[in-house]
Amino acid sequence: MSNFSELMDRSRATRARARKTVNAVMLGLTGVLTLLALVPLFWIIGYVVIRGGKAITPGFFLNMPTPMGVAGGGVRSAIEGTLVVTLLAAIFAIPPGVLAAFYAARYPNTPLGIALRFSTDVLAGIPSIVVGLFVYIVIVIPTKHYSALAGGAALAMLMLPTIIRTTEEMLKLVPHTLREASLGLGAPEWKTSLSVVFPAAVNGILTGFLLALARAAGETAPLLMTALGNERFDIGQIVTGGIQGHQSVFTIIGRIINQPVDSLPLALWKYAQQPYPERVELAWAVALVLMLFVLIVNVTARVWIQVRTRKMKG
Amino acid sequence: MQNRKTISPNSLRGRLLRPLHHGDRPWQGLLIVISALVIVLMLAIGGLLWTQSAGARTAFGWTFLTPTATPTWDPVNDHFQAWPFLYGTLLTSLFAILFALPVGIGIAIFLAELCPGWLRTPLTWLVELLAAIPSVVYGLWGIFVFLPEVVAPIGAFLGNTLGQIPVLGTLFAGPIPASGSSRLAASLVLTIMIIPTIAAVTRDVFLAIPNSQREAAKALGATEWETIWQVLIPYGKSGILGAVILGLGRALGETMAVTMVIGNSIQGGISLLQPGYSMASIIANEFAEAVSQLHTSAMIEIGLVLFVITLLLNILARYLVWQVARQTPQEARS
Numbered sequence: 126m127s128n129f130s131e132l133m134d135r136s137r138a139t140r141a142r143a144r145k146t147v148n149a150v151m152l153g154l155t156g157v158l159t160l161l162a163l164v165p166l167f168w169i170i171g172y173v174v175i176r177g178g179k180a181i182t183p184g185f186f187l188n189m190p191t192p193m194g195v196a197g198g199g200v201r202s203a204i205e206g207t208l209v210v211t212l213l214a215a216i217f218a219i220p221p222g223v224l225a226a227f228y229a230a231r232y233p234n235t236p237l238g239i240a241l242r243f244s245t246d247v248l249a250g251i252p253s254i255v256v257g258l259f260v261y262i263v264i265v266i267p268t269k270h271y272s273a274l275a276g277g278a279a280l281a282m283l284m285l286p287t288i289i290r291t292t293e294e295m296l297k298l299v300p301h302t303l304r305e306a307s308l309g310l311g312a313p314e315w316k317t318s319l320s321v322v323f324p325a326a327v328n329g330i331l332t333g334f335l336l337a338l339a340r341a342a343g344e345t346a347p348l349l350m351t352a353l354g355n356e357r358f359d360i361g362q363i364v365t366g367g368i369q370g371h372q373s374v375f376t377i378i379g380r381i382i383n384q385p386v387d388s389l390p391l392a393l394w395k396y397a398q399q400p401y402p403e404r405v406e407l408a409w410a411v412a413l414v415l416m417l418f419v420l421i422v423n424v425t426a427r428v429w430i431q432v433r434t435r436k437m438k439g
Numbered sequence: 440m441q442n443r444k445t446i447s448p449n450s451l452r453g454r455l456l457r458p459l460h461h462g463d464r465p466w467q468g469l470l471i472v473i474s475a476l477v478i479v480l481m482l483a484i485g486g487l488l489w490t491q492s493a494g495a496r497t498a499f500g501w502t503f504l505t506p507t508a509t510p511t512w513d514p515v516n517d518h519f520q521a522w523p524f525l526y527g528t529l530l531t532s533l534f535a536i537l538f539a540l541p542v543g544i545g546i547a548i549f550l551a552e553l554c555p556g557w558l559r560t561p562l563t564w565l566v567e568l569l570a571a572i573p574s575v576v577y578g579l580w581g582i583f584v585f586l587p588e589v590v591a592p593i594g595a596f597l598g599n600t601l602g603q604i605p606v607l608g609t610l611f612a613g614p615i616p617a618s619g620s621s622r623l624a625a626s627l628v629l630t631i632m633i634i635p636t637i638a639a640v641t642r643d644v645f646l647a648i649p650n651s652q653r654e655a656a657k658a659l660g661a662t663e664w665e666t667i668w669q670v671l672i673p674y675g676k677s678g679i680l681g682a683v684i685l686g687l688g689r690a691l692g693e694t695m696a697v698t699m700v701i702g703n704s705i706q707g708g709i710s711l712l713q714p715g716y717s718m719a720s721i722i723a724n725e726f727a728e729a730v731s732q733l734h735t736s737a738m739i740e741i742g743l744v745l746f747v748i749t750l751l752l753n754i755l756a757r758y759l760v761w762q763v764a765r766q767t768p769q770e771a772r773s
Contacts (some may be wrong), residue, residue: 288630
């Protein structure tokens with residue numbers, strides 16, 4: 126009998142040891158997996174910085190693209206195009222996004238509110254290339270040409286769900302007492318929303334805009350069938366030409382947004398697939414610019430949120 | 440609405456403004472119109488993709504989407520079948536989920552349960568930065584660095600081992616192209632791209648599990664790992680499934696990185712190690728240069744299929760969330 130209990134004890138001890146080993150191995154593995162996932166991050170950042178850094182010169186920012194096989198080209202048209210397209214996207218997406226967020230935050234449980242949140246989720250999940258097809262059908266087919274306008278609309282549709290969601294979250298964080306105090310003082314609902322609730326949440330909302338813009342600026346797929354790409358896009362030329370021709374400001378703006386434009390991600394995609402080494406070098410430089418922009422915006426936005434929440438808590 | 444007395448109700452101004460409730464009616468009207476527009480936008484995407492794909496739908500019917508051993512995609516003779524693209528998208532996305540799920544759960548466990556406090560925020564940020572890098576940058580790095588240095592050796596290894604097994608071998612039939620461009624390359628790049636999504640959602644799931652679950656498991660003598668594996672993961676399995684759905688949605692629609700590494704060929708058979716094509720990448724490559732109405736229409740139908748798949752995934756995710764909210768005891772919800 127004592128022999129048996131000894132045996133039991135021993136097997137229990139072995140089992141305990143086995144369980145402890147499994148525990149240590151698996152917990153260690155989770156740490157290893159975390160490190161493993163970060164390897165590509167540092168690999169990409171490091172490689173892009175080294176390869177792209179070599180190709181970055183003042184000419185890279187200032188020169189127009191040169192014909193294939195000719196060295197010394199820059200990506201000014203792509204930089205200008207990116208600015209135009211993202212600016213248009215912000216103009217199209219921010220006002221309706223904020224208003225829809227007001228509705229979603231104020232009336233979350235009405236049928237319209239539920240439908241709105243569902244649509245926002247669906248819009249956020251739609252592949253960006255499908256958004257490109259939609260804008261192609263809605264804008265490019267009727268106007269019969271590719272344009273910066275269509276590109277901006279496509280990026281706006283990608284930004285819209287992000288803007289609605291983050292703004293809604295931020296509006297919900299504003300204490301109810303603030304809204305009630307304003308209403309109690311006799312301010313109408315709209316005035317309470319715009320001049321009390323909105324300013325209280327404005328920091329978080331702006332951060333949301335920034336993050337949405339950074340994502341949109343890196344998008345390529347929907348621009349393929351909307352903005353198309355245009356290596357000769359040159360705002361300076363359009364503006365000076367317009368002034369010399371005594372055109373109105375609206376005509377000039379119209380000419381800028383009504384023609385196909387290049388953008389940095391589009392240029393990167395094209396250059397990466399061309400057999401000319403100087404174009405590939407340009408692609409790496411574009412990658413560096415894009416990546417730095419996105420990373421800097423992301424890190425600043427996060428630090429900002431962190432600081433704000435700490436301030437609000439403390 | 441509580442402020443009708445600020446302007447005398449009998450003055451002319453008061454009487455004119457009354458139906459407006461001091462601007463509240465127009466304000467509410469504006470909010471309702473804009474919100475309705477967002478919903479209309481969502482519906483319009485489905486509706487317009489449906490009507491604009493009519494050409495391809497009537498010309499090819501279901502044969503457009505059904506499996507076929509000898510697919511044709513022939514813009515010159517206007518004959519299109521989308522099976523190779525569907526297959527490429529599904530295969531690469533499923534393998535990406537298969538690779539990313541264990542890594543994502545591992546990261547989530549580490550971040551939510553084990554990581555010391557000072558390391559948690561920076562590590563979370565770094566993982567999320569992976570999701571912020573534009574997909575063309577992934578593609579560029581993929582073509583010049585990741586494919587030749589990582590994918591090609593892994594592919595050669597898989598072809599020599601799994602590729603030799605009788606039935607399963609057809610899925611891993613080599614040899615992988617020297618450049619590395621293949622469905623495997625697309626799967627691995629997608630894996631890297633969806634890890635942050637899966638890790639972030641799963642981490643939130645773990646953080647939402649009430650502490651009483653952990654305390655109960657440990658009081659019964661469970662080790663840390665047993666607590667995680669036998670208590671926390673079963674408890675959060677719906678949420679983890681939600682993470683998988685989100686990751687899958689991202690993988691299915693990812694365009695640029697996949698287009699740059701998958702090899703863009705419809706001749707690749709069924710093997711993971713061969714070049715393939717995906718639904719998003721055929722649209723990216725050919726849409727702007729479509730040669731005929733039917734060609735455009737066929738690609739719009741591919742877009743429609745992508746839209747429907749992501750819509751269904753979204754409804755499924757909503758349903759899961761609703762189920763969890765209904766079944767979770769009150770204590771966990773706070």
